[in-house]
Structures are given as C-alpha cells and as structure tokens.
Amino acid sequence: MNHNGSAFEPTQSKDVDAENISEVLDFSSFDLATTIRLIVQSAESRRIDVRKGRRQGSIFIRSGEIYHVVTRDKAGDEAFFDILSWKDADHRDVSQQETPEVNLRISTGVLLDLLQKRP
Numbered sequence: 001m002n003h004n005g006s007a008f009e010p011t012q013s014k015d016v017d018a019e020n021i022s023e024v025l026d027f028s029s030f031d032l033a034t035t036i037r038l039i040v041q042s043a044e045s046r047r048i049d050v051r052k053g054r055r056q057g058s059i060f061i062r063s064g065e066i067y068h069v070v071t072r073d074k075a076g077d078e079a080f081f082d083i084l085s086w087k088d089a090d091h092r093d094v095s096q097q098e099t100p101e102v103n104l105r106i107s108t109g110v111l112l113d114l115l116q117k118r119p
Contacts (some may be wrong), residue, residue, distance in 0.1 A: 042064070
C-alpha cells in the first residue's frame, strides 16, 4: 500500500521529450478506426500494421495524412477499404521511419468522414 492507504502504486514514468514522444505514443489499445483518427488528428507520422488470420496490411500516415496503404495483394484505396472490412483484426502502430510513395487517390478528410459513417 502507498502512503494514502491505497493499493495502487504508480509506475515510474519514462522521461518524454519532443525527440522521443513518437516512440512513447501507442494508439493500438483503441479499435482500428479510432486509432486511425487519433493519429491523423494528432498529426503524427506512424505506420499501422493490421493482421487478421493470414491477411496483413499496413496504413502509412505522415504528418496526419494517410498517404500509403498496402496488403499482400492490394494497394492504395482498394487496400484501405479491404483492411477496414477485416472484422476484429489485430493492429499495432509504430513510429514511421520509411516513406513509401503516395498511392491513395482519396483524401484523408474524405477517408475520415467514411470512417465516421461506418456502422
């Protein structure tokens, strides 16, 4: 127990500065649509790796813009909507270092509107 009589013990916090904030942030505890929205709205540069059984894909976001999406057999807009169709897929987001070419035709704003309208 801590000095307040509570069993809660705070964990040691890691020192975070502007240089390593992207490494500390992890939006993966949310559902995929929320993870995408949070990364875009926070203007982060991250890669979201998504897996459902044997299917896997990645969504690349740079400075809050979704710009590149791939699966094993699809790319661009088609890959984005394919990934979103994977019910109960696992995902994790990582700090983005690589910068593949833009392969989306639909703007981030439109993609976010479509995410919001999903059932």
